[in-house]
Amino acid sequence: MSQVAEKIDGHRIVEQIRKEAAAGIDPHHPLWTGLEEGKFDKDQLKLWIKQEYHVRNYIIKTLYYTMANSLLLTDPPLYDEEIRILILKSVLQEEGEVNFGVGDKVSHPSLLVQFGEALGMTKAEMHAAPILGCTRAWLDEFIQRCNNSLVEALAGNNMTAELFNTIVFPRVINGLKNRYGFDHHALEFFYEHSDPEVEGAHVEMGADLLARRIKTEADAVKARWAAKFTLIAIQDFYRAIYEHMMAVERK
Numbered sequence: 001m002s003q004v005a006e007k008i009d010g011h012r013i014v015e016q017i018r019k020e021a022a023a024g025i026d027p028h029h030p031l032w033t034g035l036e037e038g039k040f041d042k043d044q045l046k047l048w049i050k051q052e053y054h055v056r057n058y059i060i061k062t063l064y065y066t067m068a069n070s071l072l073l074t075d076p077p078l079y080d081e082e083i084r085i086l087i088l089k090s091v092l093q094e095e096g097e098v099n100f101g102v103g104d105k106v107s108h109p110s111l112l113v114q115f116g117e118a119l120g121m122t123k124a125e126m127h128a129a130p131i132l133g134c135t136r137a138w139l140d141e142f143i144q145r146c147n148n149s150l151v152e153a154l155a156g157n158n159m160t161a162e163l164f165n166t167i168v169f170p171r172v173i174n175g176l177k178n179r180y181g182f183d184h185h186a187l188e189f190f191y192e193h194s195d196p197e198v199e200g201a202h203v204e205m206g207a208d209l210l211a212r213r214i215k216t217e218a219d220a221v222k223a224r225w226a227a228k229f230t231l232i233a234i235q236d237f238y239r240a241i242y243e244h245m246m247a248v249e250r251k
Contacts, residue, residue, distance in 0.1 A: 010214035014159070014207050017227045021160050024231050025167050031242040032168060035175030044245040045180075046119050049112060050129035051241055056108045056189075058139045082209055089205075111189035118186035134240035141233050145226055151213055155223040156230035158206035164234055165193040166203065 031048070034040055040048075113123045131139075145156045169190045176182045176190070184191065214220050 008214055008216060008220060010211035010220075011208075013214055013220050013223065014211040017155065017224055018159070018163060018207065020224075021163055021227050021231055022167060024228075025164060026235055029168075029235060029238065029242075031238045031245075032171045032175070034242065034245075035172055036179065038175065038179030040245060042119055044248045046116070046121055047245050047248055048241050049116055049119065049121075050126050051132055051135045053109060053112045053116065053126045054129070054131050054135055055139065056112055058142065059108075105192075108189060108192075111192065114188060115182070115186050115190075118182055132240075132244060134237055134244070138233060138237040141230075145230070148226075149222060151210065151219050151222050152226035154206055154210040154213070156226035159203055159210055160227040160230040161234060162193075162203045162206065164231065166196065169194045 113126060116123070116126045142157055145152045173187055173190050173194060176187055210223060214223055
């Protein structure tokens with residue numbers, strides 16, 4: 001005997017996912033508490049920022065990949081204008097307004113170079129740094145979600161990862177500013193990712209688009225799992241970075 005499928009309330013589901021994600025962020029994570037306690041020296045900070053630089057360059061690749069791949073999974077292919085606009089806005093933010101002649105903001109990798117320079121590194125040094133295994137695994141996770149479905153890409157790569165930034169990066173700023181004395185220019189990358197008008201707006205836009213694309217129970221389950229797996233992966237990634245930092249001999 002067939003049963004009538006229960007109507008799916010995408011916005012309610014997304015709000016539940018967001019609450020679960022926010023509650024699942026570890027307040028005692030050793031990297032964030034270490035920064036707030038001034039636990040690391042400059043060489044340890046350099047190791048972290050080199051890997052962060054690789055991640056931010058790779059995120060740009062995932063945006064293009066989502067455009068080329070995940071949109072093909074929509075019906076009809078490539079007709080989802082709202083998603084194209086979301087991705088293009090994200091590309092503009094990641095690549096930098098200045099490179100498109102529409103503003104003065106530089107790319108996110110360039111903002112990390114500003115911090116790297118404050119640590120005494122050059123862009124060439126950051127670019128040439130080997131990609132650690134944990135970083136490679138995290139980057140592969142980004143691509144895999146793009147490969148799976150549009151719902152998973154929105155739930156994981158967009159909403160959950162950016163929500164994570166808005167909660168964690170204010171702590172990063174607090175530690176790097178108050179414990180290490182870095183100025184606003186050096187920390188501009190973290191300020192931008194903590195800004196509710198920038199990163200917060202991306203979270204809200206992505207959440208709304210996701211909610212309106214959760215139409216079946218399968219969509220809801222995929223979104224919830226993608227958010228959970230993303231939160232596990234991103235925190236494990238930064239925990240592995242912390243372990244690499246602690247393996248660096250302090251000077």
